[in-house]
Amino acid sequence: MxxxxxxxxxxxxxxxxxxxxxxxxxxxxxxxxxINPSFNDDVLGLIMFKAGLEDPKGKLSTWNEDDYSPCNWVGVKCDPVNNRVSSLVLDGFSLSGHIDRGLLRLQFLQILSLSRNKFTGTIAPDLLGIGDLQVVDLSENNLSGLIPDEIFQQCWSLRVISFANNNLAGKIPDSLSSCYSLAVVNFSSNQIHGELPSGMWFLRGLQSIDLSNNLLEGEIPEGIQNLIDLRELRLGKNLFTGRIPEHIGDCLLLKLVDFSRNSLSGRLPESMQKLTSCTFLSLQGNSFTGGIPHWIGEMKSLDTLDLSTNRFSGWIPKSIGNLDLLSRLNLSRNQITGNLPELMVNCIKLLTLDISHNHLSGHLPSWIFRMGLQSISLSGNGFSEGNYPSLTSIPVSFHGLQVLDLSSNAFFGQLPSGIGGLGSLQVLNLSTNNISGSIPVSIGDLKSLYNLDLSGNNLNGSVPSEIEGATSLSEMRLQKNFLRGRIPAQIDKCSELIFLNLSHNKLIGSIPSAIANLTNLQDVDFSWNELSGSLPKELTNLSNLFSFNVSHNHLQGELPVGGFFNTISPSSVSGNPLLCGSVVNHSCPSVHPKPIVLNPNSSYSNSGSSLQNNHHKIMLSISVLIAIGAAIFIVIGVVVVTVLNIHVRSSMPLSATPFIFSGGEDYSGSPGNDPNHGKLVMFYGDAEFADGSHNLLNKDSEIGRGGFGVVYCTVLRDGHCVAIKKLTVSTLTKSEEDFEREVKMLGKIKHQNLVALEGYYWTPSLQLLIYEYLARGSLQKLLHDDDSSKNILSWRKRFKIILGIARGLAYLHQMELIHYNLKSTNVFIDCSDEARIGDFGLVRLLPMLDPCVLSSKIQSALGYMAPEFACRTVKITEKCDIYSFGILILEVVTGKRPVEYMEDDVVVLCDKVRSALDDGKVEQCVDENLKGNFAAEEAVPVIKLGLVCASQVPSKRPDMAEVINILELIQCPSEEQEEIQ
Incomplete structure (x- = not known):
């Protein structure tokens, strides 16, 4: 058988x-x-793993549960001996989801690489229990939580582990020191804290350690000399203190050493001179002291040496000339003196030299332009011409030079006429020297130049029209010179220009209309010149314009109307007495048709009666025509305004169109087939929400309401909270292009006293603005809510809040932005008791509306509105903000609302305080919750300042720069030593 x-x-x-x-x-x-289960386990494990993933690009479409073996699947490799899965490499597949435990079935897995995906969740404690893992790479994902201590209890075969570029926190487990086979450890770019485990120095097989860009602290422990195979050591961007380990030089195979951006100090250990194989050494951004050691020349393999931003002093050692393989040398921002050693001419491979912001002096060495350097930065020293005509001797055939920065030195002389021969030059900065003469016409031959800064010199002559040849220019700074002549119209050929500053010169003539062709312009400054004529109307086409300053010239005529110029700051056009328009409070003269006048002494006097009748008929006809035309114009205007208002009011109650975020979730629950759906844009960080989009705008997450809309709180994927404002004036907002341009501009505005705008969302029927979230809430809440203790706000804190609001508002005005809706609900207080102004710039998101509609939307809080803000005479000026600020001062000092309703009376705060001042009882207005614990010598002047800011006459209100000066003068000198509680 x-x-x-x-x-x-x-x-x-x-x-x-x-x-x-x-x-x-x-x-x-x-x-x-x-029944052989081998292939079943591999197939089942991988199918279980796939089931928990989102695969938007269909990378795992070949994974079929009906297959006998997974060995031909994408990303899978098998051991040819036993046909079991030995390698799973899915790098850059755009996968998301959790790393499923189904992988535990892959009992022969040696390589697991899932980098550059979007995996979330935590690291499983039994991850290293999969097979005989030798390589684990989970870098560049969104993993969070701690690195489990248990994970390294099964790491006997592990050689490479990388959790880099995730959101991991906690400490490095001590159990890592039990992984004796480890060769590579990479936990960089996380939020790991605590001290470095000293046991790591006993992993003798380690070849590469990368713990950079974390929050590690404490001293670096001794014992590193045990790592005799160590090639790379990256500990930069942490919080390490103390000294570099004394025996680091015993790691003779080290090729890369990075201790940059820590708080290390002291002198460099002499053992480092034994690192003769080291090619990269960066100690940038620490507090090392003493001289640059003479033995640095012994590290002859160095390609990159960065000792910048430390406290090194003394001369540059001559031995640095022994580094004949050096290509990048950065000694900037130290306290180095003397000059460059002549022996540096032996550094024949040097490409980048940065010794800026030191105390070097003397002449510029003649050999510096003969070394083939690509980048030279010597700014912020004391170099001068000396016996060498340095600038005029720059070799104009030096084609390799890309960056030349000699700014803030003592150079004089003239620019070389053939400077255009530096064909590869991209950055030319010679600002703040004593350079004279004219700008060479050959400047136009610099086709690659994108940054030109010749400001703060003694240049004369004109801006050459040949500048049109520098077509790559994005920044041109020629301010604070003695340039004459006209602004060349040919400048419009520099189509990439973003920043243009010609201020503080002696330029004449009109501003060429060709400037309007520079559509990328964001910042323009022509102030303090002798320009004349009118501003070209075409300037309103500059859609990216953020700042335009033409103050202190001889300009005249009407200011352009439209675009940026509807909200331009009065300070940007001041000093031009012949300019007219609403911004400068100067009406333009009306132009009337000349009346027909007949000469009574004409030879036709004998028929005077007939002529007189004809004269009356002609005048009558003209008057009738004018009257009829005016009537028609008025009727058309009334009809148009009525239709627009009906449309606005009828469309506002409509529900918002469903919207889709980048994750693909439909907020309303309806299919995502709406052609008007938009995409969430975040200026920084992750554009996803921790709980999905379905929890964004529900009633439970609502935290406030205002004239512009409802505010909700939610959490981003990276763990930090944001505030989302849903604009209720959606149907009134501008086009998508206008909306995005304005929002992106607001997103660039950063100040410690302003709430940062972090992102936005747009569809034709729904707009969201995403702000940073301040948990303490608004000033209004802290001052007036029954649940908040007013005692928290001491007098010193109140003064700090007032000063913070002033600084934030001054910055907005400096940026030529009018807030227009300043009130206590739009001022937030952070954890440091710093005031932060929110909702700024929102008026820019609206088109020109009926003034009554605009007023009802952005001036919803009674008591803060300036008296000139009337329905038919709206004028957007910074004086409206200053009035609101004055009311805020009184509110903070008194603890009272701007308007309070009593049983049979209405109390207006401003009137009440002004009356108390007249009666000599102003101190009694200070908030009674302070119980006398305030500085009267500060409180009384602050109250008076608030009343001045809240003056009924706009011209009597000070500007914010004056307000800050006054507050700083009011502030008691002793406030830093002792706070009044």
Whole structure:
């Protein structure tokens, strides 16, 4: 009798086993049925892993549960001996989800690489229990939580582990020191804190350590000399203190050493001179002292040496000339004196030299332009011409030079006429020197130049029209010179220009209309010149304009109307007495048709009666025509305004169109097929929400309401909270292009006293603004809510809040932005008691509306509105903000609302305080909750300042720069030593 052995390997064939078993019982008693589970485990494990993932690009489409073996699947490799999965590499597949425990079935897995995906969740403690793992790479994902201590209890075969670029926190587990086979450890770019485990220095097989860009602290422990195979050590961007380990030089194979951006100090250990194989050494951004050691020349393999931003002093050692392989040298921002050693001419491979912001002096070495350097930065020193005509001797055929920065030195002389021969030059900065003469016409030959800064010199002559040849220019700074002549119209050929500053010169003539062709312009300054004529109307086409300053010239005529110029700051056009328009409070003269006048002494006097009748008929006809035309114009205007208002009021109650975020979730629950759906844009960080989009705008997450809309709180994927403002004036907002341009401009405004705008969302019917979230809430809440203790706000804190609001508002005005809705609900207080102004710039998101509609939306809080803000005479000026600020001062000092309703009376705060001042009882207005614990010598002047700011006459209100000066003068000198509680 024969025996047969049958392997049944597919789980789907199990249903046939009973039938086969019955047959085999009768016909082959010795038959053995063996179900080999090997391939089943691999297939099942990978299918379980795939089931928990989102695969937007279909990268895992070849993974089929019906397959006998996974060895031909994408990203999967098998051991040819046993046909079991040995490698799973899915790097950059755009996968998201959690790393499923199904991988535990891959009992022969050696390589697991899932980098550059969007995996979330935490790291499983039994991750290293998968097979015989040698390589684990989970870098560049969104993993969070701690690195489990248990994970390294099964790491006997592990050689490479990388959790880099995730959101991991906590400490490095001590159990890592038990992984004796480890060669590479990379936990960089996380939020890991605590001290460095000293046990790491006993992992003798370590070749690469990268713990950079974390929050590690404390001293670097001794014992590093045990790592005799160490090639790379990256500990930069942490919080390490103390000194570099004394025996680091015993790691003779080290090629890369990075201790940059820590708080290390002291002198460099002499053992470092033994690192003769080291090619990269960065100690930038620490507090090292003493001289640059003479033995630095012993590290002859150095390619990059960065000792910048430390406290090194003394001369640059001559031995640095021994580094003949050096290509990048950065000694900037130290306290180095003397000059460059002549022996540096031996550094024949040097490409980048930065010794800026030191105390070097003397002449510029003649060899510096003969070394083939690509970048030279010597700014902020004391170099001068000396016996060498340095600038005029720059070799104009030096084609390799890309960056030349000699700013803030003592150079004089003239620019070389053939400077255009530096064909590769991208940055030319010679600002703040004593350079004279004219700008060479060959400047236009610098086709690659994108940054030109010649400001703060003694240049004369004109801006050459040949500048049109420098077509790559994005920044041109020529301010504070003695340039004459006209602004060349050919400048419009520099189509990439973003920043243009010609201020503080002696330029004449009109501003060329060709400037309007520079559509990328954001910042323009022509102030303090002798320009004349009118401003070109075409300037309103500059859609990216953020700042335009033409103050203190001889300009005249009407200011352009439209675009940026509707909200331009008065300070940007001041000093031009002949300019007219609403911004400068100077009406433009009306132009009337000349009346027809007949000469009574004409030779036709004998028919005077007839002529007189004709004269009356002509004048009558003209008057009638004018009257009819005016009536028609008025009727058309009334009809248009009525239709617009009806449309606005009828469309506002409509529900918002469903919207889709980048994650693909539909907020309303309806299918995501709306053609008007938009995409969430975040200026920084992750554009996803921790709980999905369905929880964004529900009632439970609402935290406030205002004239512009409802505010909600939610959490981003990276864990930090944001405030989302849903604009209720959605149907009134501008086009998508206008909206995005304005919002992106607001997103660039950063100040410690302003709430940062972090992102936005747009569809034609729904707009969201995403702000940073301040948990303490608004000033209004702290001052007036019953649940908040007013005692928290001491007098010193109140003064700090007032000063913070002033600084934030001054910055907005400096940026030529009018807030227009300043009130206590739009001022937030952070954890440091710093005031932060929110909702600034929102008026820019609206088109020109009926003034009554605009007023009702942005001036919803009674008591803060300036008196000139009337329905038919709206004028957007910074004086409206200053009035609101004055009311805020009184509110903070008194603890009272701007308007309070009593049983049979209405109390207006401003009137009440002014009356108390007249009666000599102003101190009694200070908040009674302070119980006398305030500085009267500060409180009284602050109250008076608030009343001045809240003056009924706009011209009597000071500007914010004056307000800050006054507050700083009021502030008691002793406030830093002792706070009044």
């Amino acid at each position: 024969h025996c047969y052995k049958i392997d049944i390997t597919l789980m789907k064939q199990v249903q046939f086993i009973p039938f086969l078993s019955l047959c085999f019982v009768f016909y082959c008693p010795l038959l053995v049925i063996s």
